[in-house]
Amino acid sequence: MSQEPVKLHLNKASGKFLGVCAGLADYFKIDPMIVRLIFVAGTLVGFGSFILIYLLIAFLVD
Numbered sequence: 001m002s003q004e005p006v007k008l009h010l011n012k013a014s015g016k017f018l019g020v021c022a023g024l025a026d027y028f029k030i031d032p033m034i035v036r037l038i039f040v041a042g043t044l045v046g047f048g049s050f051i052l053i054y055l056l057i058a059f060l061v062d
Contacts, residue, residue, distance in 0.1 A: 008061055018058040 011022035014032065021039060025032035042050035 010058065010061055018054075020054050020057045020061075023061065024057075 006027060008027045009023045010019035011026050011032075012019040013022075015022040016036070021035040022032045025035045028035075039050050039054060042053075
């Protein structure tokens, strides 16, 4: 019984914008709302640097 390795992907079906947060939530097996709140808080604290990270993930994954 072999398990497939978990792969980071964009989850456009349950995503709100590009599916980055939903895909990260699937990867870490947590609620997507938690990932979204982390991104919003990181964007406010990090002066928008999380927006760049979000876009990089969106274009590099999948």
